[in-house]
Every structure is written in structure tokens, then in C-alpha cells.
Amino acid sequence: MTDAIPLPGRARVLDVIPVKRRRRRWSGSSGKAADIRERLEELAFRNGFSDLGVVAPEIPREDRERFRRWLAQGRHGEMEYMARRVEHRLEFEDWVKSLIVLTRPYPPLRFPKGKKRYAAYAEGEDYHKTIRRALLPLAEEIRAAGGRARRFVDTSSVLERSLAARAGLGFIGRSTMLLSRTHGPYVFLCGIKTDLVLPPDSPGTGTCGECRRCIETCPGNALDEEGLDSRKCVSYLTIELKRPRTLEEERLVGEWEFGCDVCIEVCPYAKFALPPVVPRRRGVER
Ligand code: B12
Ligand code: SF4
Numbered sequence: 400m401t402d403a404i405p406l407p408g409r410a411r412v413l414d415v416i417p418v419k420r421r422r423r424r425w426s427g428s429s430g431k432a433a434d435i436r437e438r439l440e441e442l443a444f445r446n447g448f449s450d451l452g453v454v455a456p457e458i459p460r461e462d463r464e465r466f467r468r469w470l471a472q473g474r475h476g477e478m479e480y481m482a483r484r485v486e487h488r489l490e491f492e493d494w495v496k497s498l499i500v501l502t503r504p505y506p507p508l509r510f511p512k513g514k515k516r517y518a519a520y521a522e523g524e525d526y527h528k529t530i531r532r533a534l535l536p537l538a539e540e541i542r543a544a545g546g547r548a549r550r551f552v553d554t555s556s557v558l559e560r561s562l563a564a565r566a567g568l569g570f571i572g573r574s575t576m577l578l579s580r581t582h583g584p585y586v587f588l589c590g591i592k593t594d595l596v597l598p599p600d601s602p603g604t605g606t607c608g609e610c611r612r613c614i615e616t617c618p619g620n621a622l623d624e625e626g627l628d629s630r631k632c633v634s635y636l637t638i639e640l641k642r643p644r645t646l647e648e649e650r651l652v653g654e655w656e657f658g659c660d661v662c663i664e665v666c667p668y669a670k671f672a673l674p675p676v677v678p679r680r681r682g683v684e685r
């Protein structure tokens with residue numbers, strides 16, 4: 400049974416199911432796995448993560464093909480590192496038996512009209528550091544149970560969204576964002592590779608319905624039914640592009656200094672984001 404949440408606009412339903420209710424039950428020889436899973440969930444929630452799921456170390460065929468098409472169409476732009484060691488990206492090391500995937504929420508930012516803007520994820524300490532630190536107690540728990548543990552966060556050789564969707568943490572929207580069950584698009588993704596064999600979760604459910612807000616409002620017109628073309632994405636143009644921008648690229652970038660949050664802000668599922676309460680630097684509010 401799922402709780403359907405009514406949404407603004409034309410998007411329809413996100414299955415928001417309390418974590419405990421969604422979990423499969425394991426018994427008998429799986430008792431040990433269930434125990435460690437429970438301890439990991441507890442540590443995750445205590446350390447600022449909003450959801451945790453487990454997935455087997457494989458990337459489904461449709462995601463592999465989507466990734467190859469994305470490269471073949473040049474949609475990675477000048478991010479050459481994305482085109483390197485493709486097989487390595489689609490396979491996992493032999494020792495990896497399960498992946499524990501997590502979401503970590505972060506709040507939106509509000510800017511006064513007409514001001515230069517930067518993406519909400521860039522506020523505060525570098526999230527790579529914060530998250531690696533927050534994952535440490537979970538990695539230690541796995542090691543204490545005799546397992547190997549390697550943390551990943553924004554690691555380009557791991558297709559994190561594909562894993563998160565299959566681990567049941569949400570679904571991929573037309574913006575290509577993983578829309579989490581708890582905080583919509585306002586989540587980072589990360590995880591731990593381990594050699595422990597843990598029972599996998601069921602894939603996430605949910606749909607954009609007829610909503611196309613992100614496609615319609617994207618300043619670079621970078622989104623279509625196939626996904627995202629980095630070459631037109633303001634986030635790419637302001638963070639990843641190493642050469643000077645052309646006049647046309649400059650026009651797309653507009654008010655954005657670093658990153659871009661338009662496809663996140665317009666998403667009806669963003670209403671699950673944390674409330675903007677804490678005043679921040681440079682007159683910006685959270
Ligand atoms: C390269 C990269 C970028 C590039 C390219 C983004 C892109 N959409 O491919 C650029 C610089 C543009 C970028 C921008 C941003 N990024 Co970025 N980025 C990455 C990185 C390192 C790799 C992504 C990748 O492999 N892309 C290749 C495409 C083909 O793969 P994919 O998007 O992961 O999609 C896979 C599946 O989801 C599925 N799929 C893809 N599209 C679609 C579409 C549909 C309709 C369906 C059904 C399925 C589907 O198939 C794909 C292949 O397996 C990941 C970290 C990681 N290791 O995964 C972070 C990551 C995706 N980025 C992240 C963030 C936060 C952002 C920004 C919001 C930052 C900002 N505010 O400026 C924007 C959002 C732009 C957007 N709409 O995607 C988060 C996303 C969290 C989330 N909730 O989804 C990640 C996961 C980092 C993290 N660890 O938290 N990013
Ligand atoms: S980050 Fe901005 S430019 Fe890139 S896809 Fe989203 S709305 Fe479009």
C-alpha cells in the first residue's frame with residue numbers, strides 16, 4: 400500500500416512510503432544480514448542521511464545503453480573523464496557483492512531578485528568531505544562485521560542515479576534528477592561498496608506524470624525526453640567548462656555564477672525539501 404501525495408501542477412504521484420514499511424523481511428540464515436542492515440539504517444539516520452537502500456553490483460541494460468548513447472551523442476561536452484574507461488564505469492570490481500546507497504538532503508537557497516546566483520548544493524562545506532565523514536561510522540560497522548567497505552560520493556566511475564533508483568530511493572525524473580521519496584530532488588547521492596552479501600531492495604517507483612516543467616523552464620534548453628545535453632546546461636557551462644564561454648553560452652548562463660538550480664526549483668517534488676529557515680551569508684536565505 401502506498402500513500403499518494405497530491406502535487407501541484409500536472410505531476411501526479413510519488414510513492415512516499417515510510418522506510419520501515421517498504422523493507423522486505425528476512426529470516427533464517429538472512430538474520431545476520433537483517434541485523435547489520437538495521438544497524439546501518441540507524442547509523443545512517445543518526446548521521447544525517449534520509450534514506451538507505453541496497454542493490455546488487457550490476458547496471459541494467461537500458462541504463463548502460465543510455466549512458467553509451469549519451470557519450471556517442473557528445474552530450475558529455477568536454478568532460479573527457481566521462482568518456483574514459485567506460486567499461487570500468489559499467490562494471491564493478493570482483494570483490495563487490497552489494498552496494499549500500501544513501502540520500503543526504505540539503506536545503507534550497509533563496510536569492511533576492513536580480514542578484515547573481517549560485518547552486519544550493521555549493522553552500523557551506525564541500526559536500527564531498529562532509530558526506531565521506533558521515534559515511535565513516537557505517538563503513539566501520541561493516542568492517543566490524545568482517546566485511547570490506549569502500550565509500551563513494553560523486554565518484555564519476557559509479558552511475559550513482561542508476562544505483563539509487565534501483566535501491567528504491569526514488570525515481571529518475573525528466574530532469575534526470577533522482578527524485579527521492581523523502582526530499583524530492585534536494586538530495587546528494589552516495590554509498591558504500593562492500594563484499595557482504597545483503598538482500599537487495601525493490602526498485603523505486605514514481606512518475607513525472609504529464610509534468611514537463613523542468614524541460615520547459617531550463618534556461619539552456621538542455622533537457623529533452625532522452626535526458627540532458629551538458630553542452631547547453633548552465634551547470635556544466637559554469638562549473639565544468641574549462642575554456643572561455645562563447646557569447647551564446649554567456650547568454651544562457653545569465654544570472655548564474657556557479658551551477659544552476661532551475662530544474663530542481665520548479666519540480667513539484669521539491670516541496671519535500673527542508674524548509675528555508677536559516678539566514679545565510681551574502682543576504683541569501685535558506
Ligand atoms: C557528470 C555529472 C554532471 C554533468 C552532467 C549531468 C547529467 N545529467 O548527466 C553536469 C555538470 C551537467 C551536472 C550537473 C548537475 N549535477 Co551532477 N553529476 C555528474 C556525475 C559526476 C555523473 C553523472 C553521469 O554519469 N551522467 C551521465 C548520464 C547519462 O547518467 P545519469 O544522469 O546518472 O543517468 C543514468 C540513469 O539515471 C538513467 N537516466 C538518465 N537520464 C534519464 C532520463 C530518464 C527519463 C530516465 C527514465 C532514466 C534516465 O540512465 C543513465 C545512465 O545510466 C554525477 C555523480 C555520479 N557519479 O553519478 C553527479 C550528480 C548526478 N550531480 C548531481 C547534482 C546535484 C547536479 C546539479 C543539481 C548541480 C547544480 N545545482 O548545478 C546539476 C543538475 C543538472 C541535471 N539536471 O542533471 C547529483 C544529483 C543528485 C540527484 N538527486 O540526482 C549527483 C548524483 C552527484 C551526487 N553524488 O550527489 N552533473
Ligand atoms: S541545471 Fe539548469 S541548465 Fe542544467 S538542465 Fe537543469 S535547469 Fe537546465
Ligand code: SF4
Binds near residue numbers: 614662665668
Ligand atoms: S519538474 Fe521535471 S523532474 Fe520534476 S516532476 Fe516535472 S517533469 Fe518530472
